[in-house]
Amino acid sequence: MKLYSFWRSLAAFRVRIALKIKGLDFDVISKDLLMGDQFDQDYISLNPQGMVPSLVLNDNNILTQSMAILEYLDEVYPDPPLMPRDPLARARVRAICMIAVADTHPLIVPRVRKYISQELGLDEKELNSWILNWSGFGLVAIEEHLNRNNSGGMYCEGNTISLADLCVVPQVGSAKMYGLDLDPYPSVIRVFNNCMELSEFFEARPQAQPDFPDENA
Ligand SMILES: N[C@@H](CCC(=O)N[C@@H](CS)C(=O)NCC(=O)O)C(=O)O
Numbered sequence: 001m002k003l004y005s006f007w008r009s010l011a012a013f014r015v016r017i018a019l020k021i022k023g024l025d026f027d028v029i030s031k032d033l034l035m036g037d038q039f040d041q042d043y044i045s046l047n048p049q050g051m052v053p054s055l056v057l058n059d060n061n062i063l064t065q066s067m068a069i070l071e072y073l074d075e076v077y078p079d080p081p082l083m084p085r086d087p088l089a090r091a092r093v094r095a096i097c098m099i100a101v102a103d104t105h106p107l108i109v110p111r112v113r114k115y116i117s118q119e120l121g122l123d124e125k126e127l128n129s130w131i132l133n134w135s136g137f138g139l140v141a142i143e144e145h146l147n148r149n150n151s152g153g154m155y156c157e158g159n160t161i162s163l164a165d166l167c168v169v170p171q172v173g174s175a176k177m178y179g180l181d182l183d184p185y186p187s188v189i190r191v192f193n194n195c196m197e198l199s200e201f202f203e204a205r206p207q208a209q210p211d212f213p214d215e216n217a
Contacts, residue, residue, distance in 0.1 A: 001026040002056040004046070006033045007209035008177075010105050011066040012053040013170035016204035018070050021161065022077040026055075030211035033110045051109075067101055070163055082163045092149050093157050096142055096164035100171045104138030108174070128178065135175040139185045142168055146187035154194045161195070169195045173205065 003019065003026045005012035019026050031037040031052050038050040047054040047064045055063040063069045074082045083090055106112070108131045116122045116130060150156060156164035172192040175182065182189055195201045206212055 001058060002029055003027070004029050004031050004043070004052050004054040004056075005209070005211075006031055006052050007206045007212040008174075009033065009052050010170035010174055011051070011101075013173070013204060013206065014066045014101075014166045015053045015055060015069050015073075017166045017169070017201055018073050018082065018163075020200035020204055021080065021082065022073055024073070024077065028210060030209075032211070067097065067163075070166060074163070080161070082161065082166070084157055084160065084162060089157055092145070093162045093164040096145055096156050097167045099138055099141045099145070100167040103141075104134060104171060107134040131178050132175075132180050135171070135178060135180050136184075138171060139175060139180075139182075139188055142171075143185045143188050146191065150187070150191075154191070156191055161198070165191065165195050165201075168192065169201055177206075 001019070001024060003012065003015060005016065005028050007030070016028075031040075031043060033052065037043065038047075038052065043054075044050055046056070046062055049064065051064070053064075053066055053069065055069050057063065063072055070082070083093060113127060113131070117124075117127050122130065146156060150158060153159050155161050156168055168188065169192055172182070172185075172188060196205070202208070
């Protein structure tokens with residue numbers, strides 16, 4: 001399989017974790033989102049939205065959208081499962097995924113950052129404040145969900161890894177990178193730390209990627 005990725009991409013991070021948990025071999029092809037590589041014509045023909053991740057399967061089928069990719073991988077490679085069986089637990093997992101994937105992450109992607117700085121004229125400090133505001137907004141909601149539902153479990157849904165963890169960990173990693181104060185989110189941090197002790201999460205982290213820039217090391 002070939003994964004189009006970028007070290008800093010939260011959506012690609014989710015998929016890297018899933019590929020590792022499922023024990024699948026994949027080559028990473030980096031698209032430098034800060035240089036605009038995602039808009040190369042050959043890449044647009046793979047992913048018309050000009051976003052990472054895209055996953056090219058061994059039979060050359062192309063998958064886009066991280067949640068669709070995660071669900072595909074979980075359906076085709078069910079062991080170990082990344083969704084609980086109980087319908088209520090599944091709904092809880094999906095709710096946390098959506099807080100991260102649908103309601104938080106899209107507000108801080110490069111295209112939005114570029115628009116608000118270049119078109120709306122926000123300076124770097126204002127842009128950073130935007131990023132911290134929306135990152136915090138998402139973490140508040142996830143913290144509440146965890147406190148209500150997981151009763152001190154190791155991961156988002158009890159003591160078993162689920163898609164919720166694959167969505168929360170990159171979100172926290174990004175919040176850390178931007179310097180958000182994480183003290184108000186102890187349950188989120190507990191889950192983050194527990195996940196990062198697992199090699200699949202640790203090896204999928206941005207800092208472990210071949211395209212991670214030396215100056216950030
Ligand atoms: N909903 C999409 C979001 C994909 C996405 O926005 N990816 C970002 C990187 S995390 C990207 O490629 N951004 C390119 C840009 O904003 O120009 C998914 O989950 O796959």
